Amino acid sequence: MPGKAPAGVHALIHHLIETPQDRPLIKDDPDALFERFGIPDRVRDTLKSGGRDDLYALGVHPNLTMKWLIWSGRSTIPGFPISYYFDRR
Amino acid sequence: MGAIVGAFATSHVLGAPDGVEDQAERVFQGMREIGARLRAARPDVLVVITGDHLNNFHVDEHAPFAIASDASHTPYGDMGLPRDPIPGAPDFAAGFAAFGARAGVPIPELSRVRPDHGVMIPHGVADPSRSIPTALLYVNSVLEPSPTPQACWNLGGLLKSYVEDVRPADERIALLAGGGLSHWLGVPEEGQVNVTWDQDFIETMISGRGAELARLTNEQILAEAGNGGLEVAAWITLAGAVPGAKGEKLYYEAMPSWASGMGGVALNPG
Numbered sequence: 001m002p003g004k005a006p007a008g009v010h011a012l013i014h015h016l017i018e019t020p021q022d023r024p025l026i027k028d029d030p031d032a033l034f035e036r037f038g039i040p041d042r043v044r045d046t047l048k049s050g051g052r053d054d055l056y057a058l059g060v061h062p063n064l065t066m067k068w069l070i071w072s073g074r075s076t077i078p079g080f081p082i083s084y085y086f087d088r089r
Numbered sequence: 090m091g092a093i094v095g096a097f098a099t100s101h102v103l104g105a106p107d108g109v110e111d112q113a114e115r116v117f118q119g120m121r122e123i124g125a126r127l128r129a130a131r132p133d134v135l136v137v138i139t140g141d142h143l144n145n146f147h148v149d150e151h152a153p154f155a156i157a158s159d160a161s162h163t164p165y166g167d168m169g170l171p172r173d174p175i176p177g178a179p180d181f182a183a184g185f186a187a188f189g190a191r192a193g194v195p196i197p198e199l200s201r202v203r204p205d206h207g208v209m210i211p212h213g214v215a216d217p218s219r220s221i222p223t224a225l226l227y228v229n230s231v232l233e234p235s236p237t238p239q240a241c242w243n244l245g246g247l248l249k250s251y252v253e254d255v256r257p258a259d260e261r262i263a264l265l266a267g268g269g270l271s272h273w274l275g276v277p278e279e280g281q282v283n284v285t286w287d288q289d290f291i292e293t294m295i296s297g298r299g300a301e302l303a304r305l306t307n308e309q310i311l312a313e314a315g316n317g318g319l320e321v322a323a324w325i326t327l328a329g330a331v332p333g334a335k336g337e338k339l340y341y342e343a344m345p346s347w348a349s350g351m352g353g354v355a356l357n358p359g
Contacts, residue, residue, distance in 0.1 A: 014147055017143070017144055052275060052276075052277070052279065053277050055275075056276055056277060061143070061148050061231075062275025062276050063142050063143045063274070064143060064148065065275040066275045067143075076348075077104065077105075077279075077346075077347065077348055078104070078105040078107065080103075080104065080105035080106065080107070081169060082103070082168055082169045082170055084106060085103050085117050086170075086171070088117075089121065089124070089213070089214055089217040
């Protein structure tokens, strides 16, 4: 990893893991989330619109990057209905 | 003494079938075959050996190994996976934690675990009726430092001793390891698959040479198989529980669009 994640980023994503009802705020009011977790101004734009490699460069843990991108509608891996498989177990 | 009656390992994800329908189907059918063989072994307890994806562990809290000991486990539901609870195996899990402590290997008990896809894809295919009491043995592969392959192999040996020396007579235990194979996730190399490495790893597993995998280093695995490749820690743990066991490859597909090398094996515990 390039370095340590900016203050508050990991705590923010862990909060969203545990509190899924807050995930819509990523799109609806990201600055409210950023304020709550003390996210530095310099990384907010990257969190709002950056891609996987931008988050990697920030030092965000890869597993947390994956979640952030999924919830933000910017996942790098296509989604699919698990029923495609599970209905045929 | 109890007995290990089944030992299986599989990648623990599925992905979009679009454009890779044939490969996806071979992966799924391979997982189904693992499930069929596992159920045919008629286990009293299933031990799923896998990693969590930071849905239960916090990035600042590190435990190389841990075991979920609740009476039932309600899935986290990532990837749209069903949230119906699965039965736990609290006596088995708590006993293994205590056995580990006596051996000097901390395996903390976890409560209120909500297993994510790392458990629920292999488990969901192996036990669709959710009827087999299941212990969830977590082997960290996402937080540094991950346990060494040697430590994972030793954990497998500890599990074997626990089953054979402590568990009730005639208790039947099946092991299902989940994770790997080579993949890079959330990093610039995402989408790469190291087919040669994957096939060598599988061949080493099924030819009864799992002890060789214990001599790998995490640095080697990270370089050759990616950050997600560290999940083979679960496979190495499995191999340590059935040392010398030979087996069979049940599927392998390189799936760049899923960002993963996908494989599954059955080992014959003897």
